[in-house]
Amino acid sequence: GQSLEQPSEVTAVEGAIVQINCTYQTSGFYGLSWYQQHDGGAPTFLSYNGLDGLEETGRFSSFLSRSDSYGYLLLQELQMKDSASYFCAVRDRSHQAGTALIFGKGTTLSVSS
């Protein structure tokens, strides 16, 4: 089966940089995704890493190390609107050739002024 571990909560101040880690155990690996969910909202896609290295999208970057079964989401120049839950997710090989996405339990990020 699959398991993903990420911290349950992270706090930071506006303008700071925060890193949310995710370690995973999977029977087959097809890449790591990140999703953001604001209170009362739907999860929305942030990034995907299929290969090792850093992917940058504006203030957000995501990193993957397949040899370490580890990835992280880096949020820079934090703003109050970044307060949300962040989920890492992997494709699940045990279901229909990796069709399904399996999510971690989520990290709640609180940004204060």
Place this chain on the structure above:
Amino acid sequence: DVKVTQSSRYLVKRTGEKVFLECVQDMDHENMFWYRQDPGLGLRLIYFSYDVKMKEKGDIPEGYSVSREKKERFSLILESASTNQTSMYLCASRTEDGLFGGTEAFFGQGTRLTVV
């Protein structure tokens, strides 16, 4: 604008009732999913479908069934609702892009179901 629409935002049902949660997507996606979200447990996969009439159990299928008669519509059925099925239910869809595809999943706004 791509859209996944869930039929109800809030629903209150009685124990033992049969409950239908409907989800429609307008993106012609092959794959559709039902998750439930509970505090501290993240999103847990109940069932998913990779084609019309095709379905597969997720991690927590007990007490649920699904139906996909048309490509755009995926229904979650609670055969006999119980209080432990009180939760937020999220539908999602995603195109089929191969094993290493990183195409995003699109989520509906969720249905908050309360079973009393």
